[in-house]
Amino acid sequence: MTTTAIRVENLGVNFRSNRRGRRSLKDLFGGATRRTRPGTFWALRGVSFDVLPGEAIGVVGRNGQGKSTLLKLVAGVLIPDEGHVSVHGGVAPLIEITGGFVGDLTVRENVRLTAGLHGMTKAEIARRFDDIIAFAELADFVDMPYKHLSSGMKVRLAFAVVSQLDEPILLVDEVLAVGDKAFRDKCYRRIDEMLASGRTLFFVSHNEKDLRRFCARGLYLDKGALKMDADIATVLAAYNADYGKAAS
Numbered sequence: 443m444t445t446t447a448i449r450v451e452n453l454g455v456n457f458r459s460n461r462r463g464r465r466s467l468k469d470l471f472g473g474a475t476r477r478t479r480p481g482t483f484w485a486l487r488g489v490s491f492d493v494l495p496g497e498a499i500g501v502v503g504r505n506g507q508g509k510s511t512l513l514k515l516v517a518g519v520l521i522p523d524e525g526h527v528s529v530h531g532g533v534a535p536l537i538e539i540t541g542g543f544v545g546d547l548t549v550r551e552n553v554r555l556t557a558g559l560h561g562m563t564k565a566e567i568a569r570r571f572d573d574i575i576a577f578a579e580l581a582d583f584v585d586m587p588y589k590h591l592s593s594g595m596k597v598r599l600a601f602a603v604v605s606q607l608d609e610p611i612l613l614v615d616e617v618l619a620v621g622d623k624a625f626r627d628k629c630y631r632r633i634d635e636m637l638a639s640g641r642t643l644f645f646v647s648h649n650e651k652d653l654r655r656f657c658a659r660g661l662y663l664d665k666g667a668l669k670m671d672a673d674i675a676t677v678l679a680a681y682n683a684d685y686g687k688a689a690s
């Protein structure tokens with residue numbers, strides 16, 4: 443029997459809807475019985491699916507429907523309020539531009555830190571360092587504090603490091619949209635290579651062309667629920683029928 447790469451069971455995440463999380467008067471004097479804590483909402487609820495090793499999954503849905511939240515749960519940076527996520531093997535997350543990088547540290551220090559946190563030994567980091575910097579095209583910036591990089595440069599660095607990790611699962615959340623076209627094409631070729639080597643991909647995008655290029659299967663999130671889990675063409679057709687054509 444094949445072991446699943448990712449198993450998501452009845453997942454629920456409840457967020458506060460107001461910044462301070464205080465109860466409003468309406469909440470305090472509202473109905474006596476509630477299913478949901480006052481001042482909160484379910485960003486995801488009742489979501490279940492399995493991912494097999496080597497599958498490439500595209501996650502679609504309108505803004506604010508829970509796509510990034512789902513990736514954060516799979517990455518283990520967010521804990522669910524209901525249900526379980528089990529991930530078989532490590533995760534290489536490209537989920538937030540600044541995720542894992544420290545503003546005051548230099549590019550060089552950040553590469554060592556991030557690669558080290560993902561279990562790369564000092565010798566491996568030293569061996570791969572030049573390739574990472576060359577891929578990111580940041581040779582002239584290795585001693586610059588991370589916070590002074592442009593947003594496109596930050597994405598280059600993040601992709602260069604994350605794509606060198608040996609983790610079996612790659613999570614990509616929209617960030618590539620920030621890079622320029624030449625760099626994006628280079629990233630896409632690298633993702634192709636990673637898929638060919640058997641990695642599992644979890645890919646959030648609003649770009650239909652990219653979703654079709656990489657993903658065989660799609661998950662369609664709507665109002666925090668998993669509305670459809672099917673092949674990517676069927677999922678995109680349903681999404682387009684509901685909300686008009688996605689960006690291409």
Ligand SMILES: Nc1ncnc2c1ncn2[C@@H]1O[C@H](COP(=O)(O)OP(=O)(O)OP(=O)(O)O)[C@@H](O)[C@H]1O
Nearest residue numbers: 457458459485503504505506507508509510511512
């Ligand atoms: N830390 C948080 N605290 C409170 N609410 C949050 C938090 N993170 C996300 N949300 C809310 O949860 C909902 C789902 O957000 P999420 O970022 O998962 O959406 P998304 O589908 O990725 O959207 P987009 O396409 O715009 O990136 C949104 O209403 C968002 O405002």
